[in-house]
Amino acid sequence: xxxTFQDELAGMLGERxxxxxxxxxxxxxxxxxxAKGMPDAVVFAESTEQVxxxxxxxxxxxxxxxxFGAGSSLEGHVAAVRGGVSLDLxxxxxxxxVSAEALDCRVEAGVTREALNAHLxxxxxxxxxxxxxxxxxxxxxxxxxxxxNAVRYGTMRENVxxxxxxxxxxxxxxxxxxxxxxxxGLDLTRxxxxxxxxxxxxxxxxxxxxxxPEAIVAATCQFERFEDAVGTVTTxxxxxxxxxxIELLDEVQMRGCIGYSRLEGFEEKPTLFLEFHGSPSGVRExxxxxxxxxxxxxxxxxxxxxxxxxxxxxxxxxHNCYHASKWLAPGKDNMGTDACVPLSEFxxxxxxxxxxxxxxxLVAPLVGHxxxxxxxxxxxxxxxxxxxxxxxxxxAARVAExxxxxxxxxxxxxxxxxxxxxxxxxxxxxxxxxxxxxxxxLDPDNIMNPGKMLPDGPGG
Amino acid sequence: xxxTFQDELAGMLGERxxxxxxxxxxxxxxxxxxAKGMPDAVVFAESTEQVxxxxxxxxxxxxxxxxFGAGSSLEGHVAAVRGGVSLDLxxxxxxxxVSAEALDCRVEAGVTREALNAHLxxxxxxxxxxxxxxxxxxxxxxxxxxxxNAVRYGTMRENVxxxxxxxxxxxxxxxxxxxxxxxxGLDLTRxxxxxxxxxxxxxxxxxxxxxxPEAIVAATCQFERFEDAVGTVTTxxxxxxxxxxIELLDEVQMRGCIGYSRLEGFEEKPTLFLEFHGSPSGVRExxxxxxxxxxxxxxxxxxxxxxxxxxxxxxxxxHNCYHASKWLAPGKDNMGTDACVPLSEFxxxxxxxxxxxxxxxLVAPLVGHxxxxxxxxxxxxxxxxxxxxxxxxxxAARVAExxxxxxxxxxxxxxxxxxxxxxxxxxxxxxxxxxxxxxxxLDPDNIMNPGKMLPDGPGG
Numbered sequence: 002x003x004x005t006f007q008d009e010l011a012g013m014l015g016e017r018x019x020x021x022x023x024x025x026x027x028x029x030x031x032x033x034x035x036a037k038g039m040p041d042a043v044v045f046a047e048s049t050e051q052v053x054x055x056x057x058x059x060x061x062x063x064x065x066x067x068x069f070g071a072g073s074s075l076e077g078h079v080a081a082v083r084g085g086v087s088l089d090l091x092x093x094x095x096x097x098x099v100s101a102e103a104l105d106c107r108v109e110a111g112v113t114r115e116a117l118n119a120h121l122x123x124x125x126x127x128x129x130x131x132x133x134x135x136x137x138x139x140x141x142x143x144x145x146x147x148x149x150n151a152v153r154y155g156t157m158r159e160n161v162x163x164x165x166x167x168x169x170x171x172x173x174x175x176x177x178x179x180x181x182x183x184x185x186g187l188d189l190t191r192x193x194x195x196x197x198x199x200x201x202x203x204x205x206x207x208x209x210x211x212x213x214p215e216a217i218v219a220a221t222c223q224f225e226r227f228e229d230a231v232g233t234v235t236t237x238x239x240x241x242x243x244x245x246x247i248e249l250l251d252e253v254q255m256r257g258c259i260g261y262s263r264l265e266g267f268e269e270k271p272t273l274f275l276e277f278h279g280s281p282s283g284v285r286e287x288x289x290x291x292x293x294x295x296x297x298x299x300x301x302x303x304x305x306x307x308x309x310x311x312x313x314x315x316x317x318x319x320h321n322c323y324h325a326s327k328w329l330a331p332g333k334d335n336m337g338t339d340a341c342v343p344l345s346e347f348x349x350x351x352x353x354x355x356x357x358x359x360x361x362x363l364v365a366p367l368v369g370h371x372x373x374x375x376x377x378x379x380x381x382x383x384x385x386x387x388x389x390x391x392x393x394x395x396x397a398a399r400v401a402e403x404x405x406x407x408x409x410x411x412x413x414x415x416x417x418x419x420x421x422x423x424x425x426x427x428x429x430x431x432x433x434x435x436x437x438x439x440x441x442x443l444d445p446d447n448i449m450n451p452g453k454m455l456p457d458g459p460g461g
Numbered sequence: 462x463x464x465t466f467q468d469e470l471a472g473m474l475g476e477r478x479x480x481x482x483x484x485x486x487x488x489x490x491x492x493x494x495x496a497k498g499m500p501d502a503v504v505f506a507e508s509t510e511q512v513x514x515x516x517x518x519x520x521x522x523x524x525x526x527x528x529f530g531a532g533s534s535l536e537g538h539v540a541a542v543r544g545g546v547s548l549d550l551x552x553x554x555x556x557x558x559v560s561a562e563a564l565d566c567r568v569e570a571g572v573t574r575e576a577l578n579a580h581l582x583x584x585x586x587x588x589x590x591x592x593x594x595x596x597x598x599x600x601x602x603x604x605x606x607x608x609x610n611a612v613r614y615g616t617m618r619e620n621v622x623x624x625x626x627x628x629x630x631x632x633x634x635x636x637x638x639x640x641x642x643x644x645x646g647l648d649l650t651r652x653x654x655x656x657x658x659x660x661x662x663x664x665x666x667x668x669x670x671x672x673x674p675e676a677i678v679a680a681t682c683q684f685e686r687f688e689d690a691v692g693t694v695t696t697x698x699x700x701x702x703x704x705x706x707i708e709l710l711d712e713v714q715m716r717g718c719i720g721y722s723r724l725e726g727f728e729e730k731p732t733l734f735l736e737f738h739g740s741p742s743g744v745r746e747x748x749x750x751x752x753x754x755x756x757x758x759x760x761x762x763x764x765x766x767x768x769x770x771x772x773x774x775x776x777x778x779x780h781n782c783y784h785a786s787k788w789l790a791p792g793k794d795n796m797g798t799d800a801c802v803p804l805s806e807f808x809x810x811x812x813x814x815x816x817x818x819x820x821x822x823l824v825a826p827l828v829g830h831x832x833x834x835x836x837x838x839x840x841x842x843x844x845x846x847x848x849x850x851x852x853x854x855x856x857a858a859r860v861a862e863x864x865x866x867x868x869x870x871x872x873x874x875x876x877x878x879x880x881x882x883x884x885x886x887x888x889x890x891x892x893x894x895x896x897x898x899x900x901x902x903l904d905p906d907n908i909m910n911p912g913k914m915l916p917d918g919p920g921g
Binding site: 100101102103104105125144145146147151155156158159168172173174175176178179180181182183184185186187188189191192194195196200211212214215235238239240241243278279280282283286290339341342343344345346373374375404408409410411412413414415416417421424425428429430431432433434435436438439440441442443454455 | 560561562563564565585604605606607611615616618619628632633634635636638639640641642643644645646647648649651652654655656660671672674675695698699700701703738739740742743746750799801802803804805806833834835864868869870871872873874875876877881884885888889890891892893894895896898899900901902903914915
């Protein structure tokens with residue numbers, strides 16, 4: 002980053018740019034993934050027009066730009082591995098429009114999920130996508146995030162109606178719109194959703210919303226065998242039973258949750274955490290239907306949680322799986338995997354994975370969004386211990402490669418970032434060339450989040 | 462098309478290529494739109510590899526390729542406006558894989574919707590997207606089709622998991638996969654869905670399926686005022702009431718249906734046709750909830766149709782709206798519009814549209830997928846009458862332009878093709894340049910369905 006560029010940037014932005022070491026350090030990494038990439042400057046953008054000005058300047062000087070939101074990415078998306086500008090969008094936190102009639106809203110990229118839902122609650126609305134972390138909507142769009150509610154309401158792919166994007170040339174475009182569906186030309190919205198900041202900067206997002214459900218019931222059910230938990234879910238999905246959340250925790254993860262979150266009355270067995278949304282009688286019927294199914298699959302200890310505080314306890318325990326893993330293996334780090342496979346392959350995939358875990362000798366609790374075929378291992382390892390870390394990485398690689406072999410993906414919801422670029426060729430084959438051609442066409446100077454998502458090669 | 466190319470094509474394909482006038486004429490147009498474009502040859506491809514060979518040859522000789530399925534496109538997509546090869550995919554009609562556990566299947570592009578559903582029924586499964594016509598799955602993917610079930614199950618955008626695509630260079634790529642969600646790189650599946658054959662040829666499609674619902678109930682409700690019908694639907698959607706179909710027919714369309722389809726016991730008033738899918742008690746609760754809501758909006762004549770033959774009668778009448786329009790205006794053609802707007806703007810948009818219809822002096826029944834904000838006018842006109850046709854076109858233009866003004870789209874489900882290219886700039890603004898850049902990057906010689914979707918200009 003040359004002095005001319007720095008001077009021009011400072012002249013343009015004043016106190017909205019910083020070259021301070023602590024701020025740069027804070028913007029050099031996300032969560033989970035240890036690799037860092039120090040940016041040369043941190044810019045706090047306050048408007049789409051400012052983002053456009055920064056991009057025009059960066060393009061003129063061929064300076065990399067790395068969009069930054071809550072910094073909760075797990076795959077190194079926000080590390081400035083080639084330096085340049087970390088473009089912090091958290092000051093763009095305006096909620097621009099909400100419509101209860103159209104069930105949609107428009108927000109700036111820096112609005113967080115929890116801030117949005119706090120704003121929507123009074124109007125009887127909610128935004129469904131819940132990745133656990135209080136991520137920004139812009140970051141969630143850029144990584145195609147999902148989470149526990151996706152089985153019913155979809156991921157960011159289904160819930161983003163339109164975008165404002167600043168292109169690497171500094172042009173401002175709007176994609177999609179407010180219509181729930183459209184056949185008008187190339188689906189640019191879906192192209193930018195999940196593009197991980199490699200094609201441009203998302204500055205505004207039009208979102209689908211839902212009405213707050215009249216009634217919510219949670220339930221849990223424990224099983225002796227994994228296959229039975231999965232069989233219950235598969236049969237429920239086939240029969241159209243409506244579940245808002247279906248989470249599967251293995252016996253190791255349950256041991257952690259019982260210990261860390263003080264869950265009472267549970268055994269260390271594969272367990273489903275469920276939630277039903279609808280009318281009071283509807284959710285009761287759904288929960289009872291699920292209970293009947295679970296019994297047919299030898300499920301036991303089926304328990305309903307109708308009171309909000311019971312539900313909160315359950316979902317807090319679910320969201321604290323990460324901390325529960327640390328409780329299981331004090332002092333160790335959690336290396337997360339993110340495989341997603343067709344439901345028909347889920348049991349086989351999990352069984353082989355658990356065999357791998359046993360062979361690895363590592364503690365690696367498993368938790369999954371089983372309704373979508375998505376599961377995470379938390380591979381506990383000591384990053385100071387090279388041999389253990391290598392074993393953890395080998396285990397993670399086997400999980401990713403197996404998912405691809407089973408017709409699935411190495412990442413259901415975390416994204417590629419830095420860490421999973423190595424699987425892109427295996428997963429996409431010749432389609433990777435099409436991705437590279439698009440990257441080259443839309444960001445010919447490769448200033449947008451270079452070194453991410455696409456493995457090294459033309460345009461990568 | 463020069464002789465060398467013709468000879469090479471014939472040598473490669475034998476009887477799978479035809480230069481006969483009747484076959485070329487049959488492949489020169491779809492439905493609805495009168496413009497034709499005669500191809501120089503018709504190729505009946507039988508495999509992805511054959512498609513790849515044809516594309517390599519066409520690219521070498523810079524010959525246009527127009528993919529052709531059932532020929533049911535309404536917007537001129539299949540007209541070979543620059544000659545070349547009409548690539549008929551109907552012989553690629555294999556159902557390659559079906560999984561009840563994963564709720565998915567893989568089909569060749571030439572499989573039709575009805576053939577697929579006939580195949581799936583015995584296994585208790587169905588494919589939800591229903592545009593009315595018995596289109597091919599490839600054509601439906603290429604135009605991002607939807608229809609009456611989309612409000613509950615989504616459009617082709619939500620129901621295509623992955624694709625096999627032949628690029629203009631003759632490379633075969635696979636996009637997406639069988640996982641229900643993925644964050645692995647650019648969403649090429651969604652890029653090709655709706656690309657109208659302008660980026661490559663879709664030869665295989667991985668689809669999401671649903672279990673056949675245990676119970677289905679249809680219902681109808683009539684209203685004095687449009688706003689009340691729309692208010693009923695909006696409120697139902699906010700409250701999470703689960704409808705599989707919500708169709709709105711205006712009083713003119715109802716007059717046609719009563720007359721043409723001999724619907725008994727209905728008045729010529731705005732009418733909702735509804736369908737509920739679920740458990741027997743669930744659908745009853747949903748239908749009753751809807752009835753209560755409709756009453757609050759002054760709906761009357763609420764009638765349930767629980768017996769299959771009653772339902773069939775209703776939906777047959779709905780699907781025959783096109784013929785009912787012709788019955789209303791004998792000897793005239795039906796020019797269809799396809800606006801889709803946010804639900805909050807739906808009433809205003811419809812009211813202004815009906816005012817336009819009155820001013821036009823034309824017969825133009827209205828029917829809409831109101832749950833998605835999508836509606837069609839069937840503008841009846843005599844194509845031999847230039848003045849009347851001009852009035853019809855002016856009316857259609859006002860509908861498209863108004864939809865865009867209201868934050869919606871000129872086409873909710875029919876696609877752009879030839880006829881709606883004129884609205885692309887108004888709808889997409891500078892984003893059109895991004896579409897053009899992608900077209901140029903992926904089809905640099907512009908051999909894929911040239912003259913469609915993108916208005917004339919670079920890469921168009």
